[in-house]
Amino acid sequence: MTELEALRGMIDRGEVQLGVHIRKMNSPGSPVYRQMENVLPLTGLLIASLLGIWLIHFYVGAAILMAGTIAWMIKVQPRIKAGVFERSAALALESELNFDALWAKDALTLYAKLPDGTERAAARKHDWRAFVRGMPGSGFGA
Template sequence: MNEFETLREEIAAKRIQLGVHIRKMNTPGSPVYRYSENIVWPFALVAVAIGGMMLVNIHVGMALMMAGIVWWLWKEHPKTKEAVFQRSAVLALSDVRIFDGLWAKGALTLYVETPGGQRLAATRRDDWRGFVRKVVAETAG
């Protein structure tokens, strides 16, 4: 049995869920890191706030900063997290060696809810191949 192909099929069928450690994957040096998502928006937010402080007064600048932070947390941050998750999932499922490397770094987890309602998870300390074999055996039997 090729566990990696089975894992890909199980994820595609939504029987196994792939979890991604967003903080580990969204750092400089990660293959899925995008500077435009992490540097441009905060820099623009600070620039607008400083502009408001210089052109009007400190209160307007701080109000702009607070509004920008709230906007970024509610609108942009969830988009960034989803984009990092999607890029990480595509990368991880593209090759078994990449998956193994990300698994060893603790960037990936696997989740499943068995037909009996029991929730199982596999993390870096666990063998993902054994987890896939176990889940397939339980769902088949």
């Protein structure tokens, strides 16, 4: 059993939480970035606001912009964040090469709360393999 297989099992059992740096992963150049997911809703909002200003009145355009921004923050942004997390986690847990690349990019973190109440966390400056090997129930004799 490899460390990645053990980590997958611990994540599935809820013993370890995988954290994803959403801003880093939802940026151009990231393998999980989807430009249209980010640009299309905001472009539509801006066009609707400008049309409201042009066709009706400044206050209507401002109201469209404000309502659209609030709707985007409440409905669209959480969906984008969840999608980026899911795609990033799937990519990272697909292979050790992917996990190592995202770990080196400082896009991933690991967190565990042990049964005795102690907490353990690991980020880029730590060795994620040592974190996994040190966890009870990992199969590495911690």
